[in-house]
Amino acid sequence: MDLAFLHPLYEHPGPWASVYVDTSRHAEDTPHELHLTAQAMSRELARQGADEATCRAVESAIEELGHSPDPHGRALFARDGAVVLDPRLARAPQGGSRAEWGPLPRVGPLLDLAGEEPVAIVAYIDRKGADFELRSALGTREAGTVVGQQWPIHRTSSVDWSERHFQLKVENTWEHNAAEIADALSVCQEETRADLLILVGDERERREVRERLPQRLRAHVVDASHGAGSRLLDEDVERIRAEHVHHHVEDELDRFRAARTPDDAGRAGAVEGVPALVEAAREHRLEELLIRPEGADAHREVWIGEDPDQLGVRRSDLKILGERECWPARADDALIRSAVMTDAAALSLAPVAPAAQDTPAGGLGAILRWK
Numbered sequence: 001m002d003l004a005f006l007h008p009l010y011e012h013p014g015p016w017a018s019v020y021v022d023t024s025r026h027a028e029d030t031p032h033e034l035h036l037t038a039q040a041m042s043r044e045l046a047r048q049g050a051d052e053a054t055c056r057a058v059e060s061a062i063e064e065l066g067h068s069p070d071p072h073g074r075a076l077f078a079r080d081g082a083v084v085l086d087p088r089l090a091r092a093p094q095g096g097s098r099a100e101w102g103p104l105p106r107v108g109p110l111l112d113l114a115g116e117e118p119v120a121i122v123a124y125i126d127r128k129g130a131d132f133e134l135r136s137a138l139g140t141r142e143a144g145t146v147v148g149q150q151w152p153i154h155r156t157s158s159v160d161w162s163e164r165h166f167q168l169k170v171e172n173t174w175e176h177n178a179a180e181i182a183d184a185l186s187v188c189q190e191e192t193r194a195d196l197l198i199l200v201g202d203e204r205e206r207r208e209v210r211e212r213l214p215q216r217l218r219a220h221v222v223d224a225s226h227g228a229g230s231r232l233l234d235e236d237v238e239r240i241r242a243e244h245v246h247h248h249v250e251d252e253l254d255r256f257r258a259a260r261t262p263d264d265a266g267r268a269g270a271v272e273g274v275p276a277l278v279e280a281a282r283e284h285r286l287e288e289l290l291i292r293p294e295g296a297d298a299h300r301e302v303w304i305g306e307d308p309d310q311l312g313v314r315r316s317d318l319k320i321l322g323e324r325e326c327w328p329a330r331a332d333d334a335l336i337r338s339a340v341m342t343d344a345a346a347l348s349l350a351p352v353a354p355a356a357q358d359t360p361a362g363g364l365g366a367i368l369r370w371k
Helices: 004-010 030-047 052-067 161-192 203-212 215-220 234-259 274-282 315-320 331-341
Strands: 016-022 073-079 082-085 098-102 120-126 129-136 139-147 196-200 221-223 270-272 286-291 301-304 327-330 345-348 364-368
Touching (some): 004 082, 016 052, 030 052, 052 073, 052 082, 120 161, 120 203, 129 161, 139 161, 161 215, 196 203, 196 215, 196 234, 203 221, 234 270, 234 286, 234 345, 234 364, 270 274, 274 286, 301 315, 301 331, 331 345
Parallel strands (some): 196 221, 286 345
Antiparallel strands (some): 016 098, 073 082, 120 129, 129 139, 270 364, 286 364, 301 327
């Protein structure tokens, strides 16, 4: 998951209100339900010590969701009387709405609730062109149409020279249309930042388009087992997305496992466990965090200062670094802050855990950068 969107959360010190709002139950009384949720979250934040202005800001933001509730939910991060960031969620928070007040934003759940939900372009391909659909957590919308050359498009079975010449024109028309579709699909992906390209149509047309896509997109292409004229159901897209995410997480786990072995200089390219991760974070060596949400180390207590580099396993570690003020925080949230500020990524292992073998000990690991 690219963490760049979290930068606003670390431009100012805490404490922070972190609220996950469940909007997945749609009914006529949804605005009233959100009104009750807004009051409950405000009371809970106040109970934990949040200031009145921040409680009011959160309550007002949740009330506003009643006018056009999101399909799954919303996260709200607020401080000093203002909501700073409010990303939409790709799935509903497990256990319903909840609120926390603490020294750092509670961003760990975003790895599962807002990330790894690939935005997909579904391309319905035939010999005449293609229709594109954008499928995301927010629903389905049209994303463009490609109209290729319309003549000639059908083969004949004749062996006459003129007919062979006609068939050559057919081949040229198919190739031209496939190139047009591939170009348009590439542009659509750049504009939408889609993670996944799903091709629907006859096998030959899918292959012709796939072979003409830029090399950078090849790993993002999936063929759907539907012929021309078919339409994918939501459950079809969800299954393809889940398989894509599963394969991606497995690939990153394989990278992590391989990187554990030290190189010729004796340096390992991966670490696990809180002490090693804290050291790597302080030295700006995190490339990608791997987090198993239910792992014991994810909620282990570490100590933080106002600066992301001020991170220690023990309070005394920060005293040695010269930090006067420090606070306890969850290890996953503290490490994610370090990752955000050093342009590292983060990945939840939930799509493959607990079935996956040889995952990071304690549920926290990282692939490192050495340059």
